[in-house]
Amino acid sequence: MTCTKKIRTTVATAECDNECLDVQVGEPKGKDTQEPEEFEIALQLANWxxxxxxxxxxxxxxxxxxYPMVFAHGSQQLGEVTTEEFDIKLTAPDGQHPPRLQKKAYPASPQKHKDIEANIEELLSLGVIEQVDRTPKDAIVSPVLIQYQNGKATLCGGLEL
Structure with a gap:
Protein backbone atom coordinates (compact mmCIF):
# COMPACT_ATOMS: atom_id res chain seq x y z
CA MET A 1 0.00 0.00 0.00
CA THR A 2 1.32 3.44 -0.90
CA CYS A 3 0.35 6.56 0.97
CA THR A 4 1.31 10.02 -0.22
CA LYS A 5 0.59 13.16 1.77
CA LYS A 6 1.41 16.43 -0.01
CA ILE A 7 1.57 19.71 1.82
CA ARG A 8 4.23 22.40 1.51
CA THR A 9 7.78 22.64 2.78
CA THR A 10 9.82 19.87 4.41
CA VAL A 11 10.17 16.49 2.69
CA ALA A 12 10.66 13.21 4.59
CA THR A 13 10.92 9.65 3.25
CA ALA A 14 10.19 6.43 5.12
CA GLU A 15 9.86 2.74 4.29
CA CYS A 16 6.41 1.22 4.74
CA ASP A 17 5.52 -2.33 3.66
CA ASN A 18 8.50 -2.46 1.27
CA GLU A 19 7.28 0.66 -0.50
CA CYS A 20 8.48 4.21 -0.20
CA LEU A 21 6.31 6.78 1.54
CA ASP A 22 6.99 10.39 0.53
CA VAL A 23 5.57 12.95 2.91
CA GLN A 24 5.77 16.70 2.48
CA VAL A 25 4.91 18.49 5.68
CA GLY A 26 4.13 22.17 6.18
CA GLU A 27 4.56 24.22 9.32
CA PRO A 28 2.33 23.06 12.19
CA LYS A 29 -0.56 25.48 12.62
CA GLY A 30 -2.39 23.74 15.43
CA LYS A 31 -4.15 25.37 18.34
CA ASP A 32 -2.02 26.87 21.08
CA THR A 33 -2.00 24.88 24.27
CA GLN A 34 -4.61 25.84 26.84
CA GLU A 35 -2.64 24.17 29.64
CA PRO A 36 0.97 25.48 29.48
CA GLU A 37 1.71 24.38 33.06
CA GLU A 38 0.74 20.78 32.27
CA PHE A 39 2.93 20.92 29.15
CA GLU A 40 5.98 22.01 31.17
CA ILE A 41 5.30 19.31 33.78
CA ALA A 42 5.00 16.67 31.04
CA LEU A 43 8.40 17.71 29.65
CA GLN A 44 9.99 17.48 33.10
CA LEU A 45 8.48 14.04 33.75
CA ALA A 46 9.53 12.64 30.36
CA ASN A 47 11.37 9.32 30.58
CA TRP A 48 14.61 10.16 28.75
CA TYR A 67 5.23 23.54 18.64
CA PRO A 68 3.32 22.55 21.81
CA MET A 69 0.03 22.46 19.92
CA VAL A 70 1.17 19.35 18.04
CA PHE A 71 1.64 17.18 21.13
CA ALA A 72 -1.02 15.87 23.50
CA HIS A 73 0.09 16.59 27.04
CA GLY A 74 -2.83 17.27 29.36
CA SER A 75 -6.41 16.43 30.12
CA GLN A 76 -8.66 16.69 27.05
CA GLN A 77 -5.64 17.54 24.91
CA LEU A 78 -5.10 16.31 21.40
CA GLY A 79 -2.14 17.16 19.19
CA GLU A 80 -3.22 18.82 15.96
CA VAL A 81 -1.65 19.98 12.72
CA THR A 82 -3.87 21.85 10.30
CA THR A 83 -2.87 22.33 6.69
CA GLU A 84 -4.04 24.07 3.57
CA GLU A 85 -3.66 21.01 1.34
CA PHE A 86 -3.90 17.36 2.25
CA ASP A 87 -3.75 14.64 -0.42
CA ILE A 88 -3.61 10.94 0.43
CA LYS A 89 -3.30 8.28 -2.22
CA LEU A 90 -3.97 4.69 -1.15
CA THR A 91 -3.32 1.88 -3.60
CA ALA A 92 -4.06 -1.79 -3.03
CA PRO A 93 -1.97 -4.63 -4.56
CA ASP A 94 -2.52 -5.13 -8.29
CA GLY A 95 -4.69 -2.02 -8.40
CA GLN A 96 -7.59 -3.82 -6.71
CA HIS A 97 -9.97 -1.93 -4.49
CA PRO A 98 -10.97 -3.42 -1.16
CA PRO A 99 -14.52 -4.78 -1.11
CA ARG A 100 -17.21 -2.64 0.43
CA LEU A 101 -17.79 -3.82 3.96
CA GLN A 102 -21.37 -4.23 5.03
CA LYS A 103 -22.60 -5.63 8.25
CA LYS A 104 -26.04 -5.38 9.75
CA ALA A 105 -26.35 -3.35 12.89
CA TYR A 106 -26.50 -5.47 16.00
CA PRO A 107 -27.95 -4.63 19.40
CA ALA A 108 -25.81 -3.18 22.15
CA SER A 109 -26.56 -2.92 25.84
CA PRO A 110 -27.76 0.42 27.23
CA GLN A 111 -24.35 0.85 28.92
CA LYS A 112 -22.55 0.32 25.61
CA HIS A 113 -24.87 2.88 23.97
CA LYS A 114 -23.89 5.39 26.69
CA ASP A 115 -20.18 4.61 26.14
CA ILE A 116 -20.54 5.00 22.37
CA GLU A 117 -22.40 8.31 22.70
CA ALA A 118 -19.85 9.63 25.23
CA ASN A 119 -16.95 8.72 22.93
CA ILE A 120 -18.65 10.28 19.90
CA GLU A 121 -19.37 13.51 21.82
CA GLU A 122 -15.76 13.70 23.03
CA LEU A 123 -14.36 13.15 19.51
CA LEU A 124 -16.78 15.75 18.10
CA SER A 125 -15.80 18.32 20.76
CA LEU A 126 -12.07 17.73 20.11
CA GLY A 127 -12.57 18.14 16.35
CA VAL A 128 -11.31 14.62 15.56
CA ILE A 129 -14.53 13.70 13.77
CA GLU A 130 -17.29 15.73 12.21
CA GLN A 131 -20.92 14.94 11.61
CA VAL A 132 -21.98 14.19 8.03
CA ASP A 133 -25.46 13.72 6.61
CA ARG A 134 -24.71 10.28 5.20
CA THR A 135 -21.81 8.01 4.28
CA PRO A 136 -20.83 7.87 0.59
CA LYS A 137 -21.44 4.47 -1.03
CA ASP A 138 -17.76 3.80 -1.71
CA ALA A 139 -16.59 4.67 1.81
CA ILE A 140 -15.41 2.08 4.29
CA VAL A 141 -16.13 2.81 7.93
CA SER A 142 -15.68 0.27 10.72
CA PRO A 143 -16.44 1.66 14.16
CA VAL A 144 -15.23 -0.56 16.99
CA LEU A 145 -15.98 -0.21 20.70
CA ILE A 146 -13.15 -1.56 22.85
CA GLN A 147 -14.29 -2.48 26.36
CA TYR A 148 -11.48 -2.50 28.95
CA GLN A 149 -11.43 -4.65 32.08
CA ASN A 150 -11.68 -1.53 34.25
CA GLY A 151 -15.11 -0.82 32.72
CA LYS A 152 -14.03 2.05 30.48
CA ALA A 153 -14.61 1.90 26.74
CA THR A 154 -12.97 3.53 23.73
CA LEU A 155 -14.47 4.03 20.30
CA CYS A 156 -11.98 3.62 17.47
CA GLY A 157 -11.69 2.66 13.83
CA GLY A 158 -12.79 4.20 10.59
CA LEU A 159 -11.34 4.44 7.09
CA GLU A 160 -12.72 6.25 4.09
CA LEU A 161 -11.59 5.65 0.53
Missing amino acids: DQTLPNSDKQDIINLVSK
Missing part, protein backbone atom coordinates in the same frame (compact mmCIF):
# COMPACT_ATOMS: atom_id res chain seq x y z
CA ASP A 49 17.03 7.53 27.48
CA GLN A 50 20.11 7.73 29.74
CA THR A 51 22.46 7.37 26.74
CA LEU A 52 20.96 10.43 25.01
CA PRO A 53 23.45 13.31 25.06
CA ASN A 54 22.23 16.41 26.91
CA SER A 55 22.60 18.50 23.74
CA ASP A 56 20.21 16.17 21.87
CA LYS A 57 17.79 16.19 24.80
CA GLN A 58 17.81 20.00 24.77
CA ASP A 59 17.26 20.05 20.99
CA ILE A 60 14.18 17.83 21.43
CA ILE A 61 12.84 19.99 24.28
CA ASN A 62 13.35 23.13 22.17
CA LEU A 63 11.53 21.61 19.19
CA VAL A 64 8.63 20.30 21.28
CA SER A 65 8.39 23.65 23.10
CA LYS A 66 8.31 25.51 19.78
